[in-house]
Amino acid sequence: MGVDLLQKKMSAILTDDASNDNNQQNYPSLAEFYADKVIGITGGTGFLGQGIIEKLFRCCPDVKKIILFIRNKKNVCPKERLQALTHLPAFDVLRETQPNFAEKLSFIPCDLESRDMGLSQESIKVLHDEVNVIFHCAATLKFNEHLRKSFEVNVQCIRRLMRLARGMVNLKAFIHISTAYCHCNRQKIDEKFYDCGIDYVDLEGSLRWMDDDLITRITPDILGKRPNTYTLTKALAEEAIAREGNHLPMCIVRPSMIIPAFQEPIPGWCTNLYGPTAFFVAYGKGVLRSVIADERIVADLIPVDLVVNGVLGAAMKTACDSDTQWLSVAEERHLKTDHVVGHEGDFSSTNHNSRSHERHPVPIYHFTTGGRNPIHIHELVKYGKEWYDLYPLNPLRLPMLLVTHNKWSHQLQLFARQTLPAFFGDVILTLTNRKPWMLRVSAKIVAGMEVLEYFYTNQWKWGSTNSDTLQQSLTTFDQKTFSSDAKSFDWNEEIKRYVIGTRRFLVKENMNEYSTARIKLKRWKIFNFCMDFGILAAFLGYTGIARFIWKLLFTLKSYIFGFWD
Template identity: 30%
Template sequence: MLLEHSVNPENDGRGQIGCENEANNNRFDEESRIAKGTPIQEFYAGQSIFITGGTGFLGKVLLEKLLRSCKDLQVIYLLIRAKKGVSSAGRLDELFQNHLFDRLKKEVPDYRSKVVAINGDCSLEGLGLSESDKETIINNVSIVFHVAATIRFDEKLKLATATNIRSSAIILEMCKRMPKLKSFIHVSTAYANCHLKRIEEKFYEHPFKYEEISTLVNTLPESIMNEITPKVIGDWPNTYTFTKAITESYMRDKSKGVPMGIFRPAIVSSTAEEPVPAWVDNFYGPVGIVAGTSSGMIRVTNCGSDNIANLIPVDLTVNALIASAWDVYEQTNRRDEDMLIYNYVSSVDAPCKWGEFRKINLFYGLQYPLTHCVWYLSLSLIKNRVSYMIAMTFLHLLPALLVDTVTVCVGQKPKMWKMYEKIHKMMNLVSHFCVNDWEFTNDNVNDLWRRLNTKDQQIFKFSMQNFSWNEYFKSYMQGMRSHLFKQTPDSLEESRKRLQKLYWMHQALKTTIFLVGGWFIWNILNKFLR
């Protein structure tokens, strides 16, 4: 039968031509699809996007990536508040002067025509939007990223409620009126439910509703509100995580019929690869501790060596965020209680302990030292609070007191003690996340990664599997040196020579302390032994 079929000229000829035509058509379709773009790029093609928090650390990278990788998008409306006499449009122009956007300017010369500054402020009623701007957004926008938030852990509850909860409620109501809405992503935090030890990609019950918190902060005098804030937030370590939790509850209760998802990033850190390796523009969280250690100021911190440093590079975070909006649209049948929630963390697929974080950063900190470091690099991680306070007194406060005393004696203004007050305040605010561990699940994030085609996985890379922390922290130290401290590579040799001198001073001081301490103990023992 096989032979008969193969020698039949009629069947054979038509079948072969048909197969060739089908193959050619398939190749044409594939080439056409690639020419148009990947599934994610096609999703963003022709779309109008509204972004809040676009001038923040995460927001800047999101803006850059969308403009560079989704060239066919229609327009991005960026909510920006006027500041210090500079209009929102003026601040947008200043924003694009950042080194972060250099690659974008080369690859997408007409990028500026696709961004419109919208004057507004998330801490104000109605976001401070004019009626015309509000209607423009509602009538044109199809994709929303609500990134804006006050990330100050010690923010007063009234302002944190207005900025983090009320603004989200306003944006949700706007989304309900958007006839073209395809996807709305609310950016929360992986630690919104940090009062629990296991955090899955689902909603949790909370003791308060937004309406109750709103009534509380708008009724009570500020002095009383500040006094009772610790009791109100309860098991949450700060007003930031507490208000993020309440916002999630609000979104669950009020988002019926809205195509939305909640994106929960862990501790966002400098870029891993793009558009600029190791780019960072702030001293928040771990970056501040590394910067303080590199400058010789921080020598001890309240942190557990075996606890997980749940860091995530900002460029990978943004890629996952962009992909999540596509995913929400693709899975339009999942709403309300089944709303898609994405825990974007490193602790599941690429866990890194704080002890490893310390070891690698010290290693590369010695290779890429700062020109102005005041002492040799060293850092002790102490989990026990009492032991930490004792060490901090001897390694931070007493040296600061000694330096300030000498400074006053030579007629200059003391500043070390005040600097350490700021440093210790910052470290106290983040210590909760350095001495505790949480068990996260990230099934939705991994499922999303597997659904991307090969090209999208290349363009919007966000999987943390097989991530190299050693390479990341090597780049991290160099980036901090150049982007935060504005130090050029040609100053590196001078910095290393200075560090070598500080090393011998450090060893001499340790030897002196050891000898003096030994002498002191010997004299005490002699008195008792006589």
């Protein structure tokens, strides 16, 4: 009896193992999937884009080619920007292990905001004939961007790209990078589409005849309960995908606030001052004194390397899941270039499906940390202060920070400890024939805090069914190499690397001069103590409190010694 039961259990285990193996066999390893693939990336020179490029070359070495959509920027041509890209810190490790990786990088000049995206007929032909996977990372990340600009970059751009993608005869996957906050007017957000409350086609028509001043005046009414144009236009972009992305193998990735890398390509690696990173640097330099935030809520932040891994995995799963689904409509995507592009290469956002309100199924993946590995704002502040004390930036003043939910307390602290000292600092700079900058920087910090205040005083819950399934669909090796699991890192260690990364990659101070920075920090602590003591002594002396205390102590002394006598 016992032997039979044991045999049944062993049989069940073997059956389950075989079933798991069969499930995993449906999905190739990521290295196998990306082998001989041509990748197209918009926003490839940005933070997330650099991470995707580096990871692909390092962990999928057989990738055939990566084509970057690059525009002219500040009088620097696309070719020069590509050359500069390969020498950035993100590729330090890659330059040692694969010195010739840049040979697989190419670019296409573009202007994604123009109707034809600035693409030549030759570029269009290359894209149509060669591209297998598209990562659309380009976006305007300014939360308070003018609505016309935000709509053009975040909504119209994806519509034009979808029209372009219809002519890509070998397209396997099209990944759109959205944001977990696109529906932040809801407290619970699942991996599905939600109604935006406004039709993007109607908005497109209205923006054509309205001038910028009128748009600015009515923007609050258009936003409704949303905090800014960024979240609105990201939601509208998703709606456009749902209605116009049929017959394309697409998926949407929604990360929360992306922060410096935990491990790859370099611990603490970062490239910009968006989101909480600006506050980290401002605190470390001693120019930030107060922020409005609810210390009890979860700060949903995610290291960039986890997002990169999730994006690469999502592309593979989308391609494999779409193989049978899109096989019957493959011929439609093999349209001739002139039918897809139009007579003059016009990628107008107008689409025959845009007026239809029917949504087509598109997988959505959330990459967040709050549900599986949460860090509360009070913990974030605590870790940040502790690590900046050990690994300081070269401080301009003593780093101090008040985190409050009270706006009056916040404004008082800002004026007394940030704005006023900045004013006197600028006066001194002016008197010494140097360019004043402190008030300007202080104003930028205040403006940044106002934009992010909404996200530090509210909390959301995101569903993760699809992203959990995605992680489980990877091979055992890829689940470690391309992990997007929020539980895979420790927050205290991440904040340590975050702090060190701000010095190395953003402020770019000498990493061998920590001893000098610690000495400066100690001097500022002594100076601040002396100042506080002096102010207290002056206050007590001016108000007569010091004389009263002295008399009280003298009376108590007389009483005590008189009692013992």
